[in-house]
Amino acid sequence: MPVAASLPPRYDGRVPRLRAVVTDLDNTLYSWVDYIVPSLEAMVASLEQTTGRPRIDIIQSLKAVYARHGSNEYPFAIQESSLFHPYDSDFDSFEALVIRPAQHAFAEARRRYLVPYPGVREALLELRERGVPVIALTDAPRNAAEYRVRLLKLDGLLHGLYTLRGYTLPRNVNPEIRRRDAAGHYRLERTRVIELPRAAEKPDPRGLRRVLRDHGLDPAEVVYVGDNVKKDMQVAKTCGVTGVWAEYGTYVSKEYRDRLAIIAAQKVTRRHVPDEGQGRWPCAISSFAQVLELLDRAAAIPRAARRPLPRRR
Numbered sequence: 605m606p607v608a609a610s611l612p613p614r615y616d617g618r619v620p621r622l623r624a625v626v627t628d629l630d631n632t633l634y635s636w637v638d639y640i641v642p643s644l645e646a647m648v649a650s651l652e653q654t655t656g657r658p659r660i661d662i663i664q665s666l667k668a669v670y671a672r673h674g675s676n677e678y679p680f681a682i683q684e685s686s687l688f689h690p691y692d693s694d695f696d697s698f699e700a701l702v703i704r705p706a707q708h709a710f711a712e713a714r715r716r717y718l719v720p721y722p723g724v725r726e727a728l729l730e731l732r733e734r735g736v737p738v739i740a741l742t743d744a745p746r747n748a749a750e751y752r753v754r755l756l757k758l759d760g761l762l763h764g765l766y767t768l769r770g771y772t773l774p775r776n777v778n779p780e781i782r783r784r785d786a787a788g789h790y791r792l793e794r795t796r797v798i799e800l801p802r803a804a805e806k807p808d809p810r811g812l813r814r815v816l817r818d819h820g821l822d823p824a825e826v827v828y829v830g831d832n833v834k835k836d837m838q839v840a841k842t843c844g845v846t847g848v849w850a851e852y853g854t855y856v857s858k859e860y861r862d863r864l865a866i867i868a869a870q871k872v873t874r875r876h877v878p879d880e881g882q883g884r885w886p887c888a889i890s891s892f893a894q895v896l897e898l899l900d901r902a903a904a905i906p907r908a909a910r911r912p913l914p915r916r917r
């Protein structure tokens with residue numbers, strides 16, 4: 605029998621074109637709005653109760669701190685807000701009677717409401733199974749993003765986490781928090797975390813370019829998933845990566861938008877939630893799990909039928 609007859613069928617070139625997924629975090633893997641609104645409201649209610657201060661004073665004072673730190677989750681906002689400075693002269697009683705109950709109220713609400721969107725965990729497990737790395741790129745500061753990924757139990761399901769620069773612990777802080785921070789309690793164990801300069805905030809392309817470079821990826825091999833057309837999809841376009849719009853992340857009720865505007869610093873909120881009427885993006889998905897279908901579809905196109913993506917500036 606001729607040797608050629610025993611050879612396997614000719615290779616048809618059906619190899620996956622997409623070999624990595626880069627994803628935004630807030631309102632793409634979980635609803636940031638659904639968790640931050642009840643958590644901040646619970647914290648403010650606790651502060652009203654323990655200090656007897658008017659709600660308006662508490663909210664305005666906290667918002668000023670959030671704006672300064674560029675995060676609505678800055679955990680030391682209470683001790684840094686000017687409203688509470690008089691209590692600071694005796695930090696131990698301030699900590700026990702005001703800060704701790706407020707932090708407890710925030711954490712309890714977060715425990716209930718910070719959950720991945722349906723299907724996210726399963727999709728990430730499937731992608732890991734297929735050997736497709738998933739790398740997160742967020743505009744949140746390192747501390748907030750890292751601890752959130754930990755609480756969501758996504759440590760290890762993300763290949764890397766690219767964040768903006770984190771904040772340092774303030775002078776007056778519970779020694780237990782300092783000890784836990786030093787012991788790595790708030791850090792991820794399996795997902796590698798990389799801090800980017802503040803100037804790399806999306807739609808600046810530096811973050812995504814760094815991801816591509818660090819992982820040796822060609823833009824044509826990558827999909828980038830995010831809910832914000834003006835920021836996430838713009839970054840994808842600039843870098844020549846296939847942008848996939850997480851349209852489901854933009855469904856925020858008017859009630860929640862209104863409650864968020866009261867309680868969170870607006871300048872910072874824009875980082876997490878796009879304004880209404882941000883425009884659309886041609887490739888949209890209604891659930892994160894659809895990323896798997898996209899990868900399947902790309903893999904089913906024979907190589908010969910593919911055209912290179914147009915070079916975008």
Ligand SMILES: [Mg+2]
Nearest residue numbers: 628630631831
């Ligand atoms: Mg987002």
